[in-house]
Amino acid sequence: MHIVDGALSNPVVIGGAVAAVGGIALGLRALPLDRIPAAGVLSASFFVTSLIHVPVGPSSVHLILNGLAGLILGWAAFPALFVGLVLQAVFFGFGGLTVLGVNTVNIALAAVIVGLVFRPLILRGGPVWAGIWGGIGGACATALTTLFVALSLMFSGDEFLAVAHLVFVAHLPIMVIEGLLTGFAVLLARKVKPDLFLSMKEVEA
Amino acid sequence: MTHILSNTTAALPGDGTRRGPGPIAALDPRVRVVSSVAYGIFVVALDNLVALTAALALSLTLLALSRLPPGRTLKRVAMVDGFILFMLALLPFTVPGDPIFTLWGYPASWQGLARAVQIGLTANAVVLALITLVGTMEPVTLGHALYRLRTPETLVHLLMFTIRYVEVLRQEYLRLRAAMKVRGFRPSTSWHSYRSFGYLVGMMMVRAIERSERLLGAMKCRGFSGRIVLLQDFRTTRADALFALVLTGAFAALLTLELMLR
Numbered sequence: 001m002h003i004v005d006g007a008l009s010n011p012v013v014i015g016g017a018v019a020a021v022g023g024i025a026l027g028l029r030a031l032p033l034d035r036i037p038a039a040g041v042l043s044a045s046f047f048v049t050s051l052i053h054v055p056v057g058p059s060s061v062h063l064i065l066n067g068l069a070g071l072i073l074g075w076a077a078f079p080a081l082f083v084g085l086v087l088q089a090v091f092f093g094f095g096g097l098t099v100l101g102v103n104t105v106n107i108a109l110a111a112v113i114v115g116l117v118f119r120p121l122i123l124r125g126g127p128v129w130a131g132i133w134g135g136i137g138g139a140c141a142t143a144l145t146t147l148f149v150a151l152s153l154m155f156s157g158d159e160f161l162a163v164a165h166l167v168f169v170a171h172l173p174i175m176v177i178e179g180l181l182t183g184f185a186v187l188l189a190r191k192v193k194p195d196l197f198l199s200m201k202e203v204e205a
Numbered sequence: 206m207t208h209i210l211s212n213t214t215a216a217l218p219g220d221g222t223r224r225g226p227g228p229i230a231a232l233d234p235r236v237r238v239v240s241s242v243a244y245g246i247f248v249v250a251l252d253n254l255v256a257l258t259a260a261l262a263l264s265l266t267l268l269a270l271s272r273l274p275p276g277r278t279l280k281r282v283a284m285v286d287g288f289i290l291f292m293l294a295l296l297p298f299t300v301p302g303d304p305i306f307t308l309w310g311y312p313a314s315w316q317g318l319a320r321a322v323q324i325g326l327t328a329n330a331v332v333l334a335l336i337t338l339v340g341t342m343e344p345v346t347l348g349h350a351l352y353r354l355r356t357p358e359t360l361v362h363l364l365m366f367t368i369r370y371v372e373v374l375r376q377e378y379l380r381l382r383a384a385m386k387v388r389g390f391r392p393s394t395s396w397h398s399y400r401s402f403g404y405l406v407g408m409m410m411v412r413a414i415e416r417s418e419r420l421l422g423a424m425k426c427r428g429f430s431g432r433i434v435l436l437q438d439f440r441t442t443r444a445d446a447l448f449a450l451v452l453t454g455a456f457a458a459l460l461t462l463e464l465m466l467r
Contacts (some may be wrong), residue, residue, distance in 0.1 A: 004289050005249050006327025013249070028359045033351045033432065036418035037424065039372070045241060045413035047367065048374045049406050052220020054399070055392045065406065072410060079360055083367045090339045093285050093332040153227065159300040159320065163292045177399065183401020185410065203264035 002088075003149065005096035009156040015153065016032060016102030020082065022035050035076075042072060043080035047087065061174050066107045067141030068182045070115030071122060071134060074198055077111040078104070093157055100154050110144035122186060130197075131187030138182025141176045146165030146171040147185055206209040220254055227272035227341075228444070234342055234350035237351040237443045241338040241451055245331045247456055254319065257326040262454055264333035271337040282333055289328065293321040349437040364431055370416075377412060 008016075030168035031039055046069050053060040054151045069077040082104045088094040095103050118137035122130040248260045268275060297305070300317030307313070338419070339347060345368060352361040385401065392398050421429075 004285075004328035005245065005293070005331040006324045007289075024360065025357075030355060031359060034421060034425075034429075035361070036362045037366055037421045038414060039371045040363050040415045041417040041420065042394030042410065043367040044370035045374045045409050047371050048378050049409055051375075052378075052402065052406070053393055054402055055333070065405075068406070072414075078366075083364045087344070088366065088372070089332075090335060091334065091344070093282050093336050093340070095330050095331045096328060097242065097335050106312070117365070141218055143296075148417050159296060159317065160292075162208070162299045163295050180399045181406055182402040183408035184400050188404045189411055191264070192407075193414065196410060196414050203336060 002095035003106075003152065005098050007156065007160075008102060008152060013034065013098055013102060016099070016105050017092040018101070019109075020078075020104040023075075023105065023112070024082055026201035027075045027080075027108075027112075031079070035041040039073060039080055042069075043083050046049040047084045050084070050144050054091050054181070056173055056177060061177060063178060063181065064107065064142060064144060064145065064174075065178070066111035066137070067114045067118075067138035067178065068134075068185055070111030070113070070141060071119055071137060071180060071182075071186065072110075072115075074115045074164045075112055076118065077115060078108040081108040081111060089155050102203025106145050106152065110148060114141040115145060116137075119197055121188065123194075125188055127190040131192040133184045134182025137177045138186075139179030141182075142171060142178040144173040146175070150184065181187050210452070215241045215250070226411060227270060229267065229271040229337060229341060230450055231444055233439050233441045234346050235353055235439050236306045236448065237338045237342065238347070238350050238354060238392050240449065241335050243456075244338075246333050247459070248330050248334075250328055251327070251459060252323065253463045254322060254326065255466055256459050257300070257323060257330065259459055259462055261333070263325050263329045263459075267334055271341050273337060274453065278333075278336060282329060282336070285337045286325065286329065289324075292459040293325055296321040296324075331442060349435055350439065352435050353439055358432075358435075361435070365433075370413075371415075374409065374413060378405075378409060381408060 017036055036068055049065055053062050066077070066081060069081055073080055082100075085095060085100060085103055085107070089097060089100060114137045118133050118140075122135040124136075125133075145170050150168050153160035153164040153167070186197075248257070251257050251260060268278060297313035297315075297317035298308070298311045300320055302314030302316030305313035305315055305318065342350070345365065348361050348365045348368065349362070351359065382405070385405070390401055392397075392402075416420050
């Protein structure tokens with residue numbers, strides 16, 4: 001899902017960087033100072049859970065879980081996922097440096113959109129309905145991210161058209177798995193600790 | 206990415222106090238951050254394959270100077286290449302140009318191959334420089350350096366908390382996985398397996414938020430009022446000036462190569 005340095009055209013890289021700065025600024029504004037510890041710990045837990053390998057047939061995939069991040073953090077998912085991407089790039093060499101902006105937007109914008117659309121639905125019904133909506137949200141987040149990745153490749157040149165198609169098709173099973181896991185995670189969290197999904201602002205710290 | 210989660214090695218290096226040997230570690234962290242960003246932008250702007258090969262050689266020189274274990278680092282970078290390999294392998298077939306050979310009726314072009322090699326060289330040169338210049342830093346030092354480079358305070362705090370808790374939560378994850386294992390859980394492609402993984406993720410989140418509540422309580426009891434004071438200060442030395450000079454020289458040489466061979 002990470003795009004590397006050197007593949008994208010300059011307008012896409014610059015556009016991505018500008019959009020990422022905007023998103024991070026909005027996310028930070030949505031984050032009061034005494035919610036930073038919560039956002040940081042959650043950001044770390046997303047970092048760790050994204051390293052879990054889930055078996056699919058003979059192979060395995062690792063998770064993105066940006067849908068869950070959006071559901072829990074809302075706009076704050078933008079800086080939180082950015083931090084995760086920075087750490088991955090700097091200490092593990094995943095992704096790249098100049099494409100940090102594009103990668104952040106691809107992953108975090110999908111998270112925020114899913115958070116805005118599905119969080120009200122999750123808070124409304126019972127835990128089972130919350131799990132179902134969460135599952136749909138999780139799958140949507142992966143679908144959106146894949147779509148954004150495909151779009152950033154396509155805007156960079158026609159030669160990436162085939163790659164963009166392939167990226168999308170290859171991620172179809174991942175969407176299903178992300179959806180299932182996010183759904184069950186939401187189901188459990190709604191039963192055990194419902195205020196996990198309240199906006200970072202609303203929770204009384 | 207399994208190698209990161211092996212039970213023996215920590216997810217992120219260090220505890221914020223150690224300072225490694227070698228000429229790179231002696232440099233001002235701010236200089237290392239700024240120069241790696243400048244290097245990244247510069248290398249991405251290069252097009253010529255010879256210039257890019259020279260850039261990769263420069264990154265390898267940095268790796269040699271950084272005293273990172275070269276074998277392990279290169280293996281890690283090569284593993285990342287594995288992810289993009291399929292994209293690069295497609296490029297010769299999607300870029301029109303002079304054909305090299307035909308595979309199942311699809312011609313592969315020299316131009317596409319050149320584009321693939323170009324992306325491969327760029328990605329590796331930039332990532333290698335980033336790992337050696339910034340990745341050798343203590344994660345906490347990176348936070349302080351970014352703060353001194355006028356990164357918004359909130360973002361730096363978020364980074365610091367993430368750095369601090371990645372290892373803690375990884376240990377928690379390993380405990381939960383061990384608990385699943387002793388109850389006979391074996392991952393497979395099944396409904397039960399996905400449900401268990403989902404609950405695992407959900408439990409991680411619940412525990413994370415509860416941990417953060419305890420954490421905030423502890424911080425408040427020590428007088429936390431919403432602001433953490435970052436005290437670490439950096440000083441540029443003659444070594445930093447020398448490094449900047451050499452790097453600028455290298456940029457000039459790369460640019461000359463690029464322009465001469467255009």
